Amino acid sequence: MQDLTEKAIDAAVAAGAGYADSRVVRRRAQHVATKNGEVDSVSDAETEGIGVRVLVDGAWGFAGDPRLSEEGARDAALRAVAFARASASRARSRVDLAAIPPATGEYAAPVERDPVDVPLEEKIALCLRAEEGMRRPEVKITEATVRAMREERVFRSSEGASVTQHFVECGGGIDALAVSDDGRVQNRSYPSAHGGSSGQTGWEFVEELGLDREAPRVGEEAAALLTADACPSGVTTIVVDAEQMVLQVHESVGHPTELDRVYGTEAAYAGTSFLKPDDLGSLRYGSEHMHVTADPTTALGLGTFGWDDEGAPARRQPVVEGGVLTGYLASRETSALIGRDLGGSMRADSWSRMPLVRMTNLHLEPGAGSLENLLADVDDGLYLCTNKSWSIDDKRLNFQFGTQVAWEIKKGKLGKMLRDPTYMGVTPEFWGRLDAVAGPDEWTMYGLTNCGKGQPGQHAHVSHGTSPARFRDVQVGVRQ
């Protein structure tokens, strides 16, 4: 595959590219889903191809081709150059790239048991077992899923970079949907809604999730929600569990700190950011308890790699320190624009897509103490768990998130279960109300596979680690 990347680079440079890089990607992905005691789907997908990105007269071009042959590599290169040349003739300015040393080497995810090689029978049996544990009369739909992926990615650039990376992912999740006789519907999920949680490692990750262990609780809580009171509206103290905090960090810190959004290149679709380049180092993002770090070196993270998709090395970088914005997620192009070396977050979801600035692993750093310590300092409030719905505006300011369940907090203790909670806020005001983050023992990392961005669209796989966190004076229950 290295030969093909080299031939693509040679063809692009010979055709006039001032810069070129190429990625050959081979991926195999399995997905098993069971539902109500039957197999819903067993699928095994593979895709491969080469993507070539070029700069011609300072304008980008990109082309992808599924043929892993000399002809495919050359065609992709020439088409990318042609598209760049057509765009360059009308460009107003040239793209500059921040300098980085050409990367060489290999990266491989740590794997004890390759998840793709785990027999499908074993995967199906695990799903069916977990489903069984969720069954209750009120629970009409039980679902379980597991996934496994193996990918080889070879990158080369005209500057001399040459790296090979081997990624392995797996994960799973369970969901219970309860329906009352009068048609009300409630659901609970574990370990995370919207497809469960994944890690970049071997099948041991899925085994440690304990899907069958948690299933009885998930089923019981789904059933109990049918008769729970509705979450009341009002302004109150909320303690947010780690799973929902993942969504909170992702939407209100991750996306707004993507430097391509700050410079407007996502304006038409995903949106921009309330942040400006000059805010770096000075903007008050939240309270002094807020410390957020981008870390593509985190063990098991879906955003962990040796090098990003333009050859920048993985490195841990602060994004928010003590509530002050101190970093952005960036590319070589946006690093050049802002005049600081912040690169290392360029990722493409396949060989057929151009890399974009994406989150890697973005974590809310732990504070101190336990969840019980957070609750103990709440006289009257709510404990919110597991994402159910989410929406945030195009500048990543005004958000409304819903969780599957809430529990009252009365005089420092959890009380009765409540259904249909939502909360809303404005990003820096909300984070300014953060008054405690639980400690390292409560810190959990979740891996998501559904982060959408770009046109044509791309799904990123990212991880976030968080502990439960407490926020004061939050608007809860906007549902009409």
Next chain:
Amino acid sequence: MSRALDLAERAVKAAEGDGADVSVHVESSGFARFAASAVHQPTLIRDETVTLRVVRDGRIGCATTNRTDDDGLAAAARRAAEAADSAPVDPSFPGLQEPAPVPDVEGYDEATAALTPKDQAESAAEAIAGAPGFGLYGYYTSGVTEIAVASTTGLAVSQSATDTSVLTLAASDDSSGYAEATSWRAGDLDPAAVAGEAAEKANRTRGATQIEPQTFRAVLEPYAISELLFYFAFTSLNALALLEGRSYLSGRLGEKLFDESFTVADDGLDPVNYPKAFDMEGVPKQRVRMVEEGVARDVVWDRRTAKQAGDGHVSTGHALAPPAQAFGPIPFNLSMAGGDAAAVDELAERVGDGIYVTRLHYLGVVDPREGIITGMTRDGTFRIEDGEVTTPVVNLRFTTSFPALAAGLLGLTKAVTLVNRSDFYDERYPFGTLVPAVATDAFTVVGTGSGPGL
């Protein structure tokens, strides 16, 4: 024979089992994405995706590949067989589709298929030139797709389609306006005019002010109602959601749930939309009248949900490819009937005092059973005062009941507009929603956000 059908039939021959069906997707597309009035993410894609489903002793397995040489297809067949052998017998499997005539549909345009990357870049440049004084953000894209389905039952169907879209956001630091257009004929699109519409809208958004959240009477442009309708349809006009009790229509079929002016169909045969002759199991597309004059009539079905219902339902031709069928059948050709209003100005007159919404952002379904959807307005939100669209307001957070919105319709424009609904994730599958602009007395705003602009 099309490339897609040739691949499908080769894959069927490679299959190892009692039966098999194959869906094939072939794509060639170009995407001239621009920002700040310059093309910055130009992307050319070629790909061929083969999805093979095999039946072995009542067990089902699927494999997908884009390696389309004989070795690649044989490997996919082996993996599908392994998947099937690993699974228990699937009692819900409805069997493979038998050969059936599929309708002749339009949807392929030679001129669109012939567009080159240079043409795509030039169309992007035309759009950019159409919005002087603003930064222009968005894209021009065109593509050719071939879909084919073949089966051991003798089924063999294929369709070639073209699509083209231009999407524009004209913006400055304190203003933004939006417009888009889509068609399977590139000649229908005028990129400069679309960008001009966005710029005209942006010009009117400067100086946006706050507004007190409440349930408003509102005019929603086609861009806005299209997105709300699709979210509602995805979660409620879907037989799987209906059968599982998650749909707003569960237990309510036959009831008058909406205003009499609200009529919704899914019509894959309509040449004004993106026509589709069959679904990804090769079932011919049927026109499905889902809501007639406010009465909930039906949802869309695939073969699996039809069997699950067990009451005589048949597939209406709305299946996804097998690995994605957990979502249930999806209406990809939504069509909402127009009304009697000559233009949006007349809708504003019917509203009297309220708000005017151009476009929505980042929708989330808060409660699918009740059809409650949240999101933000953006790129052209205005007051309506004394029946006229007047001053701009900031972006608004809405959390609104779609059924209440559709029950409170005050009017619809006669003209309907095709709005692209594909964000071009994964394999290209162009689809849109054909909708009028609407006026309603029930659009619930629960908060305010930032002003228009970058």
